[in-house]
Amino acid sequence: MIHEDSPHRSATPGWLAVRLPVHALWLSLAVLAWFAIAAFAPRFGLLDWRAGLGFMVMTAGPLLLGLAVLVAALALALSLRSRPRGPWWKAALALAIPVIIGASLLQLRATAARVPPIHDVATDVVDPPQFSASTMALRDAAGANPLSPYNVPLGQLPAWQGRVEGAQAIQTHADLIGQHYGRLQPIPTGGRDPAQVYDAIVAAMADIGLRDIRRDPDAGIVEGVARTLAFGFRDDVVVRVRDGRIDLRSASRVGVSDLGYNAARLERLSRAIERRLATP
Structure with a gap:
């Protein structure tokens, strides 16, 4: 036993x-x-x-x-x-x-x-800020995603054909940004001196970790590059100052869906710009 x-x-x-x-x-x-x-x-x-x-x-x-x-x-x-x-x-x-x-x-x-299956987000969906020729040349050299028009349904764009179906196939970038990222809005300059506005934008970009920051007051834009910690993906960011308002745009160089990173980045950048503008 x-x-x-x-x-x-x-x-x-x-x-x-x-x-x-x-x-x-x-x-x-x-x-x-x-x-x-x-x-x-x-x-x-x-x-x-x-x-x-x-x-x-x-x-x-x-x-x-x-x-x-x-x-x-x-x-x-x-x-x-x-x-x-x-x-x-x-x-x-x-x-x-x-x-x-x-x-x-x-x-x-x-x-x-x-999140919507897009990788290009802006605060102005009718006339989004445009990247400079030098940035577009860098994107082309890197084989980056083409920048698609905001008013064309995804199902008609080459990058999304066969990837989206149903309601998403007939929605445009403008539709999806308004539906999912409606909180992204232009920032009023409040009549501030243009030099102060550009300084605030440059400082705000640095605050959120953007690199290769370049300002072009003649074109009314400031540009920078974001890089993700994982995989080292590069996303291009452009900020436009025009008609008393500041508009922002962020576009990934690779991938179809950005998992919401571009919109989140613009939110952080918007808050950073507002803080900088509020600083005497």
Whole structure:
């Protein structure tokens, strides 16, 4: 007769209950490193963003996450059942890492479904601020997205053909910006001296982290470049001063949907400009 406190209570080999959590943790850390390389190597020119986002994250990423979850869950179960217990906290940490990464990816997918599938946003949808010839040359050299007219339905634009359907296919940029980003409005200059206005815009752009800031009072614009932390995506920003108002525009160089980043950037820039204008 075998008593409950018998060493034969668990059929789990002790070495497996001890070693598998360790291996599971190393696997999860390797998966974490995989995603970190995918996200940050493109920013430093070590990897093309298409390989990082397309293959490493979208294609191989789910498979690696699934494997890490499976191994970690098995390790956790074995470590909790063994007597004495194995290093269950290592298995729990190994399980938490891919779960958190997977939840973050699902959150991004949910965001993509919620925001409009556009990558060009402006406060003036009838006559959006135009980028300078030098900025357009940089975009062309980088193979960037073409700037599409705001009054043409998405379904008629090459970049969106086959990507949108139903109501979205007949909506224009102007429709979608008004529907989703109606809070974006021009900023009145309040009769301030033009030099003060341009100084405020330049300072505000620097405040939110834009780079390569260039002002052209003759053209009535100030331009800058934003760069995302992950993948190093570059987005172009232009601010126009005309007829006593300040209009803003932000356009991504790559991608179809910007996940709402351009609108969020313009909100931050608007607040920064207003703060700078309010400063004596």
